[in-house]
Amino acid sequence: MKTLFLTALSAAVLFVSSQAIGAEKSAREIVEQAELNAYYSGDDGRSAARMIITDNQGRQQMRQFTILRKDQQDGGVQEMMIFFSRPADVRDTVFRVVKQVNDDDDRWLYLPDLDLVKRISAGDKRTSFVGSHFFYEDVSGRNTALDNYELISENEDSYVLKGTPKDPGNVEFSYYEVVIDKEHMLPVESTFYNESGEAYRKMEVLKVETVQGYPTVTHSRMSDLTNGGQTEMQFRFMQYNLGMPDSIFSERSLRNPPAEWLQLRD
Amino acid sequence: MPYRKILTFTVLFTLAQASPAQDSWGDDEWESDWGTEQDSSIDVYGYVEAAIGGRLESSPYHKRLSIAEPRLQLGFNERWQDITWTAKTDGWYDGFDETWHGQIRELNAQFTVFDNTDIKVGRQVLTWGTGDYLFLNDLFPKDWQSFFVGRDQEYLKAPSDALRMTSYFDWFNIDVVWSPEFDHDNYVRGERISYFNPLTGQLTGDDPSIQFIEPTRHEYALRLFRNYEGVEYAVYGYDGFTKSPEAVTDNYQPTFGRLTVVGASVRMPLGPGLVNTEVANYNRHDTADHWRALIGYEQELWTRFTGGFQAYIEKGDTQTRTVLTTRLTWRDERDDLNLSLFAFVSPNQNDGYLRPTFDYRIDDNWSFSGGFNLFFRERPNTFFGQFTENNNAYLRVRYAF
Numbered sequence: 001m002k003t004l005f006l007t008a009l010s011a012a013v014l015f016v017s018s019q020a021i022g023a024e025k026s027a028r029e030i031v032e033q034a035e036l037n038a039y040y041s042g043d044d045g046r047s048a049a050r051m052i053i054t055d056n057q058g059r060q061q062m063r064q065f066t067i068l069r070k071d072q073q074d075g076g077v078q079e080m081m082i083f084f085s086r087p088a089d090v091r092d093t094v095f096r097v098v099k100q101v102n103d104d105d106d107r108w109l110y111l112p113d114l115d116l117v118k119r120i121s122a123g124d125k126r127t128s129f130v131g132s133h134f135f136y137e138d139v140s141g142r143n144t145a146l147d148n149y150e151l152i153s154e155n156e157d158s159y160v161l162k163g164t165p166k167d168p169g170n171v172e173f174s175y176y177e178v179v180i181d182k183e184h185m186l187p188v189e190s191t192f193y194n195e196s197g198e199a200y201r202k203m204e205v206l207k208v209e210t211v212q213g214y215p216t217v218t219h220s221r222m223s224d225l226t227n228g229g230q231t232e233m234q235f236r237f238m239q240y241n242l243g244m245p246d247s248i249f250s251e252r253s254l255r256n257p258p259a260e261w262l263q264l265r266d
Numbered sequence: 267m268p269y270r271k272i273l274t275f276t277v278l279f280t281l282a283q284a285s286p287a288q289d290s291w292g293d294d295e296w297e298s299d300w301g302t303e304q305d306s307s308i309d310v311y312g313y314v315e316a317a318i319g320g321r322l323e324s325s326p327y328h329k330r331l332s333i334a335e336p337r338l339q340l341g342f343n344e345r346w347q348d349i350t351w352t353a354k355t356d357g358w359y360d361g362f363d364e365t366w367h368g369q370i371r372e373l374n375a376q377f378t379v380f381d382n383t384d385i386k387v388g389r390q391v392l393t394w395g396t397g398d399y400l401f402l403n404d405l406f407p408k409d410w411q412s413f414f415v416g417r418d419q420e421y422l423k424a425p426s427d428a429l430r431m432t433s434y435f436d437w438f439n440i441d442v443v444w445s446p447e448f449d450h451d452n453y454v455r456g457e458r459i460s461y462f463n464p465l466t467g468q469l470t471g472d473d474p475s476i477q478f479i480e481p482t483r484h485e486y487a488l489r490l491f492r493n494y495e496g497v498e499y500a501v502y503g504y505d506g507f508t509k510s511p512e513a514v515t516d517n518y519q520p521t522f523g524r525l526t527v528v529g530a531s532v533r534m535p536l537g538p539g540l541v542n543t544e545v546a547n548y549n550r551h552d553t554a555d556h557w558r559a560l561i562g563y564e565q566e567l568w569t570r571f572t573g574g575f576q577a578y579i580e581k582g583d584t585q586t587r588t589v590l591t592t593r594l595t596w597r598d599e600r601d602d603l604n605l606s607l608f609a610f611v612s613p614n615q616n617d618g619y620l621r622p623t624f625d626y627r628i629d630d631n632w633s634f635s636g637g638f639n640l641f642f643r644e645r646p647n648t649f650f651g652q653f654t655e656n657n658n659a660y661l662r663v664r665y666a667f
Contacts, residue, residue, distance in 0.1 A: 050300075113420040114422070115390070117394075119498070122566065124566065250434075251439075252432070252434055255432075
């Protein structure tokens with residue numbers, strides 16, 4: 001379930017990983033590599049994102065936002081800001097996250113109509129992200145330390161791993177299977193199973209593009225296999241290693257978004 | 267509903283539906299309008315809303331209707347010459363006083379100087395402090411009338427004409443707000459919501475003989491703040507007047523007393539939740555000082571269900587008021603239905619105020635909201651108790667674009 005989001009991998013990591021890939025690679029090594037590639041590419045990144053949410057009766061909604069991200073260290077603390085532009089009721093709302101590894105994330109929401117900086121208490125990360133079929137955790141990345149992994153199959157192109165939660169009481173799934181593409185070492189499909197072994201939720205990568213040398217997921221889909229309905233997510237205008245200063249990731253940017261870093265251009 | 271109002275609705279909704287900003291999602295929608303530098307069209311946004319509400323019991327002071335209004339809000343913001351220009355304006359027909367109204371909520375320019383200082387000048391909405399519907403150091407104007415009759419939460423904050431300067435430094439940040447003319451709250455003064463008049467010692471509806479004397483002087487507010495390792499510290503100052511008339515002139519006309527406030531707050535994660543604490547000293551110049559203190563805690567109790575709790579005290583030499591609040595919020599799996607109950611209870615005044623609300627989002631344009639404003643009391647002269655005759659229910663439907 002290492003999905004999307006500013007996906008790519010640093011040239012150094014790509015070089016090392018392509019050498020290290022082999023049959024002897026452990027399931028955990030594969031997953032940790034994929035996590036870095038999916039969530040920690042470059043030192044920072046900027047991307048515009050759009051989600052089209054389709055419910056089980058075919059009705060559609062859209063979300064559009066721009067994300068700025070900066071890593072304090074690879075696989076560690078990560079600063080993130082999400083600036084919403086659509087739909088109308090969330091326009092100019094800004095979400096700020098400091099992603100922690102062994103602690104709850106710090107989260108703030110800026111509501112421009114009230115000029116209110118609202119701090120949000122830690123919550124269940126496996127709930128809908130802005131009304132889509134993606135979970136908050138799909139967008140920010142699930143901590144790999146929370147699950148045990150085993151390699152269940154491998155072919156020329158990919159690994160298939162099974163992830164089992166260490167604390168099953170905290171999550172709605174019983175286990176999941178993730179397909180990791182060997183070429184990019186990126187998760188390209190994740191399927192979640194319930195207690196009776198039925199698949200009920202599935203993430204598929206639909207397109208990977210190479211941006212500044214980093215393979216990046218630019219189109220993916222999350223489907224509700226039980227009730228129907230799906231969300232497709234696309235990324236545009238990705239850039240890595242912009243050299244964004246730490247000061248961007250602060251209360252200041254909630255009230256006064258950093259226009260210089262939010263200009264979209266290819 | 268009279269024909270004229272129905273016509274107003276129809277016209278407003280038709281206008282909104284015809285807006286070019288309306289979205290429909292065909293296959294090519296992925297490609298359109300990402301808001302790049304090349305997209306130069308000016309984007310006007312806003313909503314059309316209809317609100318209706320009534321008192322739960324007939325009141326000796328007012329008619330049964332508490333709110334009936336079609337409302338149009340239009341806004342735009344544009345960055346030009348490194349300045350962000352924002353305008354937002356509301357127009358509505360108020361079925362309670364049977365008059366048309368207009369209000370400019372925002373008309374301001376925001377820009378940066380010396381890299382570390384943001385300046386926002388013009389009409390703007392201002393908020394700071396850590397309380398949830400309890401305000402200690404936030405002395406920016408509030409619209410209690412809108413809050414009590416069930417307008418959107420956005421309208422609790424009234425705009426100020428102000429100059430705001432925020433400077434960021436390594437060790438702390440400083441926020442200075444100067445308003446050339448004092449802005450009072452849109453406080454309860456009888457014409458729409460009845461209240462207890464301490465001068466006459468009785469509940470009062472609309473009484474044009476009562477003249478409220480407003481000061482004409484500037485006011486300013488100050489905040490020093492910092493976020494250090496996830497803990498938010500702030501120190502506040504304010505110099506101006508009480509936000510509702512709490513003093514009397516020599517002629518026994520209600521007026522706004524001089525007020526200076528100094529306070530501080532801390533907000534931080536604690537265990538699985540968030541804790542906040544805030545204090546403020548209210549120096550009333552011509553009358554006795556008092557203290558206000560607040561402690562709050564919020565936590566997700568179970569998935570998608572959050573509970574917030576606050577304990578608040580106002581303590582002077584002669585009078586003390588204590589308030590406990592709780593906010594319970596539940597949202598559904600798809601995040602389109604939000605149910606909330608906010609309760610104020612004062613153990614020492616034996617009164618309180620319940621605000622159950624729902625918000626249902628049908629799609630990206632249409633939404634419904636509704637709720638109750640329920641006051642209860644033992645005596646009519648207490649803070650919440652005086653409003654009991656105004657208990658009401660309301661429903662709003664909105665088309666946003």
